[in-house]
Amino acid sequence: MYSSKFKYFCTLLILVLIFSTITNAQRNFLRGTWSGKLNLGATELRVVFNITREKGKFKATMDSPDQGAKDIPVDEIIIEGKNATFKVNIAKAMFVGEFNDDNTQITGKWIQGSNTIPLTLTKTEKKIVLKRPQEPKPPYPYLVEDVTFRNNKDNIKFAGTLTLPKGNGPFRTAILITGSGPQNRDEELLGHKPFWIIADYLTRNGVAVLRYDDRGTGKSEGDFPKATSLDFAVDAMAAVEYLKTRKEIDVNKIGLIGHSEGGLIAPIVATKNNSVAYIVLLAGTGLPGSEIITLQSELISRANGETEENIKLGKDFNIKVFNEINSSTDDVDLKEKLDKMFNDFYDGLSEKEQKKLGSKETFTAKEINLLSPWFRYFLKYDPRPTLEKVKCPVLAINGSKDLQVPSKENLREIENALKKGGNKNYQIIELSELNHLFQTAVTGLPMEYSKITETFSHTALKTIIDWIKSEVK
Incomplete structure (x- = not known):
């Protein structure tokens, strides 16, 4: 996020x-x-x-x-x-x-x-060259195939990459589900390609992997801006159905690995499709969206050295705005109310505080993002009732320095929901020193992401493969 x-x-x-x-x-x-x-x-x-x-x-x-x-x-x-x-x-x-x-x-x-x-x-005079030592280099010790599949419900064709271990199948398989925002099949951001690293590692260790471009992104069809998490869940279900047509895939061992918002989507798919054998939640959410964003903003502001007074000011404003959005039933009325709230908030700041936020136009322009279908759905969505319905094995891991989906609060709620639903086959792990992208971090701030040469911690990769091998035999 x-x-x-x-x-x-x-x-x-x-x-x-x-x-x-x-x-x-x-x-x-x-x-x-x-x-x-x-x-x-x-x-x-x-x-x-x-x-x-x-x-x-x-x-x-x-x-x-x-x-x-x-x-x-x-x-x-x-x-x-x-x-x-x-x-x-x-x-x-x-x-x-x-x-x-x-x-x-x-x-x-x-x-x-x-x-x-x-x-x-x-x-x-210097050329800026990003160091990404984990990126796989050919030749690969596995098969790589560009594939397409269709979401028949929304009539969208998806493009992706299927990596298959060499040898005799059928194979255990993982479908990778990206985090928020339009992402390609590698979940590429800030010069990093975490899904490529994950796919390479798992396939080298005997697990087939399907990763695909989000709808409206890369080579996939569709309209991303109009979609919500529920739409993305339908897309992931289409990926499951596609894999069931492949002779190389063990249809009883198809799992989902979702990062960030993908960790919210995976449980939705698991409760609607009995073919899902397991799910792995990478920095998945256990709290409602409004609480996630409020906590995220608070932690990032504090890590950036913001005063407690200003942190509270921002937190109170966020809560007020989110409550207005969640309770609104009239889009025109909501837009007018948000206009007033954003203008009043900016006008009430000191000149120094206004300068930190940028121009009034820049600040109030953020309002438009709050009115998107995706944001309004995410803000209201509480993942806990869905997690209570998940019956397949679950691995939930997060980094201790994740400031976007804070580990303790979200892992606690994920575990409580799974327990409440009677699921006894789960593992909850907090990995020390890792940030939201599962990089070894100093502060956990997003501004570190691009500067860190590591794309995805080997400790996290080993945690995932060890769990899959123990649970999906």
Whole structure:
């Protein structure tokens, strides 16, 4: 569950290329690599502009190394005296800044829609290369197959990858279910591909794995923005039914591994489809969405050094907003009430506090995300009644430094719900020092995710495979 600013930035960094000429005096200092960091609150994203000169014209591309995005075309470069503007028109975004005296730094801001974020670009000779030592490299000791399957209920075709151990089947199998936000089959974010790491590890250890692009993402069809967790559960059920058609798969040993929101979806599928032999919840939720987000915001703010007074201020505001959303039955009336609540809250802050939040337009723009079908469903959804109905074996693991789905509170509620429902075949494990992505972390803050070279802890991987081998024989 990642910040709305970050999702917005991820969604809108896109294409098209136009060239712009610049005066002779500016050629040498502009050409080269310029890099900086966007502070998005809970996380940071590095931004790199690569400027070259070809046939008398300047050409620019942009990289977002932490997202694994390269060569994003820049639409236009404008230099007027000491002022610089780099435009990405289709993204409705631009960088506007001013050169320092020796032309080695441009201080300015990234503007995208109603969001304005400070950004300073520094000229550098170094290429930013992400170290991801766990990423598998061919040749693989297993079979890799691109596959498609269909959600017949919603008439959506999904694209994914099935990895099969070599040797005689049929095999135990795991279906990987991504966390919130549009994710590809590798659950790729911030330069990491955790689902690729998990699939590789499990398949090397005798478990077939199906991972797939979310609806409306990658090569899968469908409309992601209109979907809720219930829709994603139907998608996962379609994946189960597909595997039952494959001769290499043991139809009695198909399980689900869900990360974050995927850990909310897996129990829904398990209660609706008796073919699910087991589920693994990676940082799965045990609390209602409104409580998760409130607690998440509180913990991240505290880890960022925010004062207790401001933490309480934000917590009280969140609770007030969430209560309004959960009780509303009229969308127009809700929009009007949220408009007033956001404006009143911002106006009541000191100038210093307002500066930390950005412009009023930037702050109030967050409101639109709260009105999406997904958010409204997630906010109200309580996973505990569903967990009480789960009868198959369950492994629930979380990291002690997870600030997004805090381990103690959520693992406790998951265990209580399973006990209440009479499920005796479960294991609850808190893994020390791991964050929400199951990386070995220092603080657990999302801004660390991209900086950590580890993608997915070997301890967590071994915990998963050992449990599957013991429970699914």
